[in-house]
Amino acid sequence: MTRRRRLYDGKAKTLFEGPEPGTLVQYFKDDATAFNNQKHGVITGKGVLNNRISEYLMERLGEVGVPTHFIRRLNMREQLVREVEIIPIEVVVRNVAAGGFAKRFGTKEGTQLPRSIVEYYYKSDELGDPMITEEHITAFGWASPQDLDDMVALALRINDFMSGLFLGIGLKLVDFKVEFGRLWNQDEMRIILADELSPDNMRLWDIETNEKMDKDRFRQDLGNVAEAYQEVARRLGILPEGGPVDFKGPKVLQ
Numbered sequence: 001m002t003r004r005r006r007l008y009d010g011k012a013k014t015l016f017e018g019p020e021p022g023t024l025v026q027y028f029k030d031d032a033t034a035f036n037n038q039k040h041g042v043i044t045g046k047g048v049l050n051n052r053i054s055e056y057l058m059e060r061l062g063e064v065g066v067p068t069h070f071i072r073r074l075n076m077r078e079q080l081v082r083e084v085e086i087i088p089i090e091v092v093v094r095n096v097a098a099g100g101f102a103k104r105f106g107t108k109e110g111t112q113l114p115r116s117i118v119e120y121y122y123k124s125d126e127l128g129d130p131m132i133t134e135e136h137i138t139a140f141g142w143a144s145p146q147d148l149d150d151m152v153a154l155a156l157r158i159n160d161f162m163s164g165l166f167l168g169i170g171l172k173l174v175d176f177k178v179e180f181g182r183l184w185n186q187d188e189m190r191i192i193l194a195d196e197l198s199p200d201n202m203r204l205w206d207i208e209t210n211e212k213m214d215k216d217r218f219r220q221d222l223g224n225v226a227e228a229y230q231e232v233a234r235r236l237g238i239l240p241e242g243g244p245v246d247f248k249g250p251k252v253l254q
């Protein structure tokens, strides 16, 4: 395997220089963190599943005209993506009250929201990703009003598309987080979906049982975390080739 220059080492992913200019290799790790890094763990096989799930969702979104950074999957843990200038904002879309929202507003977890609610958080580990408004975003110059309009429109389209897709396989899309980046083509700039779409960044509940099938299993020590991610992949019809034997992890690391 060729040696690649590591550009960024994140909590659940590492970014390497890509084979051509303007590309990056996104490597999915088994590491998991929660509560602003206070909780750490390793979920064997998670990286393989998230690589595959994110590939699937980004491809389907691409087919309905949502621009994404995804180019192609390279192997079980890596995908080739377009290099973008990441906008330092986490856009969260919520359909049902859960997690931080339920706590902040004293809403019972599981309450259906009157409509989808979009929130913004400033990406900063030091500050613990504070919740922000459009005022902060435009005043600090993190994004222009036009960028923001594009991001919200895309986030809502992603929500509609993924809500339907998951409903079809018996899962409720409770909420999710997305990140966007700027892609330059000469003097023209487009906002495209970046980062990943996986059960690390969304809440998925079984329609029948309300069972959590996402990272809350790790956050709340519910156990069977990898099994839940695997079940999401199974229902999507994309279990990695070879089945569970692929989830052993370390052997495929390098």
Ligand code: UDP
Residues within 6 Å of the ligand: 035, 090, 092, 098, 099, 100, 101, 129, 175, 176, 177, 200, 201, 202, 203, 215
């Ligand atoms: N989320 C994320 N990264 C973050 C914070 C939140 O991917 O740094 C996702 C989380 O998985 C959930 C949604 O965004 O699907 C809303 O998260 P919430 O604000 O409820 O986060 P919590 O306080 O529960 O971590």
